[in-house]
Amino acid sequence: GQQVMQIPQYQHVQEGEDFTTYCNSSTTLSNIQWYKQRPGGHPVFLIQLVKSGEVKKQKRLTFQFGEAKKNSSLHITATQTTDVGTYFCAGEGRASGGSYIPTFGRGTSLIVHP
Amino acid sequence: DVKVTQSSRYLVKRTGEKVFLECVQDMDHENMFWYRQDPGLGLRLIYFSYDVKMKEKGDIPEGYSVSREKKERFSLILESASTNQTSMYLCASSPGTSGIGTDTQYFGPGTRLTVL
Secondary structure (H helix, E strand, O other): OOEEEEEEOEEEEEEEOOOOEEEEEEOOOOOEEEEEEEOOOOOOOEEEEEEOOEEEEEEOOEEEEEOOOOOEEEEEEOOOHOEEEEEEEEEEEEEOOOOEEEEEOEEEEEEEEE | OEEEEEEEEEOEOOOOEEEEEEEEEEEOEEEEEEEEEOOEEEEEEEEEEOOOEEEEEOOOOOEEEEEEEEOOOEEEEOOOOOHOOOEEEEEEOOOOOOOOOOOOOOEEEEEEEEEO
């Protein structure tokens, strides 16, 4: 099936440092969604980006959708220990049988050292 | 708030057993999904359903089947469990207000299945 690539797989930061995770698709996406999964928890929806070049902010989190709608990023300013978790992007992909399906990146695990 | 519940948080089964994982959502969502989550591999879609009695294969359907007899309930069945099916299984639902691949998803707490 179609892939949504996400990097890095892991990121260690000191508390107070910034963090960025990147998501790339080989095809144009209708939209992109970001989810956060806390350790031991389940993915929780954070935000959806729809428009080319769109930028949205949630407190210290900034989400961007590329002009070509093929890439996206999540940037966290001044990380806190509460930011620990795995961040996933999700876009529309195609299953091997041809159906349109949600396709998740492999996630970036953020580890914040106090 | 949308609530998606799964029948068990932890499950231990033996190789060859038939395993049923149940998922229920309470928000009248059209679409329901089953994923497995393994370290380093992210979330991989097993099957999804866009209507009662309708199902479609995701990326990794082999070894699994599903059933959706009622709108709120979506079951994942392992006909003959194998050790390589040891994983975290996550159920999700989405409203159906936009396409299957673009709708916001709401996840259940997950079932950690161990097959011995």
